[in-house]
Amino acid sequence: QQQVKQSPQSLIVQKGGISIINCAYENTAFDYFPWYQQFPGKGPALLIAIRPDVSEKKEGRFTISFNKSAKQFSLHIMDSQPGDSATYFCAASGGTGGFKTIFGAGTRLFVKA
Amino acid sequence: DVKVTQSSRYLVKRTGEKVFLECVQDMDHENMFWYRQDPGLGLRLIYFSYDVKMKEKGDIPEGYSVSREKKERFSLILESASTNQTSMYLCAGQGATGNTIYFGEGSWLTVV
Numbered sequence: 470q471q472q473v474k475q476s477p478q479s480l481i482v483q484k485g486g487i488s489i490i491n492c493a494y495e496n497t498a499f500d501y502f503p504w505y506q507q508f509p510g511k512g513p514a515l516l517i518a519i520r521p522d523v524s525e526k527k528e529g530r531f532t533i534s535f536n537k538s539a540k541q542f543s544l545h546i547m548d549s550q551p552g553d554s555a556t557y558f559c560a561a562s563g564g565t566g567g568f569k570t571i572f573g574a575g576t577r578l579f580v581k582a
Numbered sequence: 583d584v585k586v587t588q589s590s591r592y593l594v595k596r597t598g599e600k601v602f603l604e605c606v607q608d609m610d611h612e613n614m615f616w617y618r619q620d621p622g623l624g625l626r627l628i629y630f631s632y633d634v635k636m637k638e639k640g641d642i643p644e645g646y647s648v649s650r651e652k653k654e655r656f657s658l659i660l661e662s663a664s665t666n667q668t669s670m671y672l673c674a675g676q677g678a679t680g681n682t683i684y685f686g687e688g689s690w691l692t693v694v
Contacts, residue, residue, distance in 0.1 A: 475624070478622065501681045503681065503682070503683075505683075505685075510687070510688075511687055511688070512586070512672055512674075512685030512686050512687045512688050513625070513672070513685050514684075514685065515682050515683070515684075518681070518682070558624060558625065562681055563681070569627065569630065569640075570676075570681075570683055572617075572624045572625040572626075573624055574622060574623060574624035575622075575624045575625075
């Protein structure tokens with residue numbers, strides 16, 4: 470019930486392409502869905518987040534698409550750049566879990582120049 | 583700028599040693615967390631604290647304990663380190679009313 474499943478585990482994209490990472494959750498009480506970005510040797514940092522009352526949120530080249538009925542959400546990186554190469558974690562929190570955040574297993578993205 | 587500081591970035595310890603990982607936050611955050619990061623397993627919650635002297639077990643608390651004597655400081659303790667505790671440990675803080683988690687840069691622990 471508390472799991473967040475993330476795919477793919479790793480992703481290689483050509484510079485300028487679109488990177489897509491998918492996540493699925495089980496607990497319908499979750500009400501906050503963030504994405505974190507982690508560069509090597511650093512801790513994860515918040516990239517973008519969405520609440521279930523909207524189906525899409527865009528910040529620059531980064532977009533979250535949210536499908537409440539399917540219990541899925543995804544991160545789209547448009548015009549992917551080598552500087553986007555990092556590990557991305559989806560997460561979910563809220564509801565009966567309170568402030569506890571459940572993380573996906575992570576996706577390692579490599580953008581080829 | 584928000585800051586979570588983990589004082590030890592790289593440690594090598596022997597099996598059976600007692601290990602302390604220290605974390606300090608300067609954001610006056612109520613909630614603090616210790617996660618463990620392993621390849622393919624993501625971030626797994628070890629312990630968290632929502633107030634001074636309060637602590638709750640996360641998903642993988644076995645072999646670990648924590649201490650929160652002051653609001654800004656949250657320590658992770660490995661009572662008797664074992665090789666399967668070789669990992670990257672991440673401390674994080676979160677405000678009482680916010681959802682965003684702020685991470686430190688991580689502590690790489692190797693147990694030999």
